[in-house]
Each structure stands twice: as C-alpha cells, then as structure tokens.
Amino acid sequence: MRRVRFYTHGGPEVLVTEEAGIPVPGPGQVLVRTEAIGVNYVDVQIRRETDPDSIYFRSVPATLTGDVVGRVEATGPDTDPALTGTRVAALLEDAYADYVVVDAEWLAGVPAELSAGAASMLPTVGAVALGALRTGRLGAGETVLVTAGADAIGHLAVQLARQRGAEMVIAAAGSPAKLSFPKELGADVVVNYSEPGWADLVRDAAPRGVDVVLEAVGGQVLNQCIGLLAPYGRAVVFGASSGDLPILPVRTLFALKSVIGFSLLALRAAAPEQARANVAELARLFGSGALRACTQELPLADAIRAHQMLEDRAVTGRLLLVP
Template sequence: MRRVRYESTGGPLFLEEAPVPEPGPGELLVRCEAIGVTLPVVRKVAEAAEPVPLGGEIAGEVVGAGAGVGRFRVGHRVTGLCFGHGYAEYALLHEAMASPVPDTATAVDAVALVRSGLVALGALAAARPERGEAALITAAASGVGHLAVQLARVRGAGRVVGAVSDPAKADFVRSLGADDVVTYGEESWGDAVDYVLDGVGGDLLGPALAALGAGGRLVAYSSGGGTIRAYDLLVGAKSVVGFQMARIAREEPELYERWRQELWRLFAEGAVKPAVHGEFALEEAAEAHAAVEARGNRGKAVLHP
C-alpha cells in the first residue's frame, strides 16, 4: 500500500510503499476513502523532536478486524481518530474510537464533521452557553471553527461573531450564520460577548479575553499555548477553562457517544453542514499541510487515497 511519511522535523512529506498493517486486539483495518488534515498533526511535523506517524481522522470501509471486536464487521463504513499511520490507503482504528457512517453521508462528510464537530460541541458545552447570549469564535473558518459557528447558533446564541486571520474569509463565515466577522489585527472586536471559543491561542488570548464582557467565559481548546494575566481575569470577573477532546473520549464515553449522535442528527436535519476546503491526493499531502499551516483553509482539508 501507499502511505505518507517524513524523516526529520519539518522535513518534506513523501510517499512510500509499506505493508498493509495487521489489526491487533480491538482494532479495525480500514480501507481509507478520506483522511482529514488537522492543525495538531501539521504542527507535529514542524515541531516534534522526532518523526511521528501521521495520524488523524479517517473514514472508509472495514476490511478486517482483530480479536475482541464486537460492534463492527467487514463491510461496515466507519470514521474515527487514528493514532498510527493514517495518511495511507489502509489504516488501523481502535474500535473504541470508531463511529458508524450513515448511508446518507460520504466519507468526506464524515471526516469533515465528526472529529471537528466533537471538538466544537465540547468547547461549546464547556462555555455553558445560555440562550440569547453572544458568542465569539476564533479561527472561525477552520475545520473546527466553521462548525462551532453553526453549533453556537443551533444552541441558541443570540449573536455570533467570527474572528479570522484574513478578511477574505468574511463572506464564508457569514454564510455559516455569523452576524459579524472581525480580523485579528483590528483594534476592537466590537461589542462585548458572553463567551469565546478560542482555537488559536498564543498572542490571540489577550484580545480574546478583552472581547468578553463582565462575567464572560473563555474556552481554550487550541494547542497553540499562550499566557493570560490573572489581573485581566479579576477586573471583569472573567473565567478561562481548557477543553481537551481526548479526556472526554477516555473518561466519559457515554457523553462522547451522545455528542456523536447529536452531530449526525443535526447533519441529517441540515442544521449543520461541514465545509471542505479542498480534496487532495496522497501525493499532495504537503500542499494540504501548507494550506492548513497558513490558515488559508475554509473548512476541512481532506486527503483522498
């Protein structure tokens, strides 16, 4: 089979021939039809001390199963997060991380919706939103952010503001249901909001916190780091909470499953529509990474074996 690999930090991505992996206990062997490109994986290529397998979201058909697999069988269509080599024609997926793909959805729909949608739903839940409140979503055109804009509206936000790196993304974010769009470099982000879902981190944490009104909540779910001064929390009685999807998947599997079912229901109803920025061949993985790293994507970047 073909798969994508790299050999040094920041090094070029290249295709290689590799044996089809054998599923171990609790694992599914999936013939990949679509692979989602995520910012954390892009950052690992650029920053990790040692090369790591290119994992991430995959969707496709189950063609093999290891011992102990109970929920799925050969022929089922699934999506989930692969922790091994996912940029490949075949990949291993732990059954606990697998979700069925309904007949009404394509593999591209699945990788654009499920994992990014779970992060968006989880970050939104961490904000404890109340109906009618104002929300601000950073990285509003990203794979997670564009779903968060839609989900905030579904969950009853009275006003939704999208924050983006480039004003050229404004029309796309408004098409998702945002009332206003601001760019990161603007001196003011307009009227105060009740909660912020931040998928950027770093230097953007300060402006994100400043956008909150008194008693506002900032949910940080980015791997971008950053620092907040305690004084800036005190003066407005503001709060910050971190959200990590892996903890929910590991410690609250029933909640994780409810969120998955909610996403598919909203998709079926047309209330949430995942957007795809581009579909790339495996040999174009470097181009897909460049689009995500430059934050040029509008929605999800997807690889096609």
C-alpha cells in the same frame, strides 16, 4: 498500499509517500480501507517540533494524525466481527494511508447518506466544536466569539452556536478573503483579526462584552479575547495555532471572567458517554442538513501540498486527502 511518514522534522517537504504492506489489525482493532482522510492543523505543529519537552514533539520516523472515513475490511482478535463491511470514521495517529488499523473503541458509525466530508468531522473537529461550546455552557440569548471562525473547527462552531440559541455569533478570521464564508454559515458579525483594530469592532458589535469565546489561536489573540469577555464570560481554550500559549496573569480574570481548557481526549476520558452522545448528535445534524460540512479535497499523493496550504492559512472549512 501507500502511506505517508516523515523521517526528519521540518517543512511540508519532509513528508514522504512510500509503499508498505497492508497492516494487520491486532486485538480490539479493525482494518479500514480509507475513503477520505481529514487533515488536522496539529500535524503541522507535530511535523515542525524539535523540542522533546513540547507537547507536539514526536520522535522520527513519525506518522500523521487524521480523521479517517472508510469501510471495515477485517477485524482483529477479540473484536466484533459484525463490524466488517460497516462504514466508520475515527481519529488515529497513523492516518495518511490507503489502509489503516484503528482501535474499535472510538469508532463512529457513519450512515450511508453522509458525505465523506461530513463523516470526517464526526471524530474530531465536530466533536471539538460541540464539546467546546458545551464546556462554555453557552446559553440562549448569549453572544459568542469564534476565532479562526473559517477553519475546520470554527466553521462548525459558528453553525452550532447559532443552532444552540446564541443571540449573536461573531466570527474572526485572518484575512479579508475568509470573511464571507462564516457569514454565509450564519455569523452575524465577521472581523479580520489580522487588523489592529479588530477587538474594537467586536466591542462595537457587543458593547456589554461577549459571553463565550472559542479560542485556539493563542498569543495576543487569546489575551484580547479575555479582554472582550462580559462579566461571567467564559473563554474556552483548546489550542494555539499561532504556536504561542501565553501565561495568563490571574488578575485578568478578576472581573468575573473564566478561562476553561478543552481537549477531546480529556472529554473522552472524563465523560465517555457524553463524548459518544456528542458524536451521535453531530451525525444527526449532518444527516438532517442542519449542519453543513464545507470541504476542500486533494489526492493523498498531494500530502505535501495539503500541509503547505495549512501553513499558508489557505484552507476554509476542512481539508480532505482522498486516496
């Protein structure tokens, strides 16, 4: 079988596709034959990071994370044998391969009618979009701003915010070509946050300020988002795709503003039942057609190209590698 690794940190070209034996599931694990692998932006940061003190650093040789969809081919010791033959999805640390070994604890069951693209969004990107909106306590009638609103998490957050009763959904994306996409998905207002005046356009659309911001770009964009919050507004921060996580002066929050962190792993640890309920809700929404999964696909052998597209910010929706 094929698997992808990197042996030195660097650009997309350091990714190596190699042959290896099919892995053997250990206790509590299952072997999954992959149908699709959802690619995550965090792996660009992991692949590049050479500072051992960084949260993104991995010593080499290193594997790539991803959201694998596939069928269980075998179970390890102490694992429910009835899982064999079922279709599942899971986030794992070593995802780019024809076969993967997965801990059974966080396997999401995947209904047969769900597309591989939708299924790939259950473990992480959908769970982050829904979890972050819940963390921001979005209420009916409120205004939401989603930065990177055309990306994997963002395009789901736009749709979920609409469904959860937001009165106005504003999506910010990094190029003119990306603006029509969140608009089609239900955003009322779209702005290009690569343009200097973008925050003024948001103020024009929401003069009272925005109630909830979903933010994972970081740097100046995060500071500008805090400036856009209404009194009692909440900015939910769950990443820093720009690579810049600014230190926030507390005084920026005195005007009744809050900044709340979100991490999927923290939610799983603190509220596992809620985390599982979120995944089940997402499966229902995708299954009923209420939530649209927008994907672009590349063959697994094109992992380098996939990472180049992530670096070039050339992806709308979710990028899948297909064995």
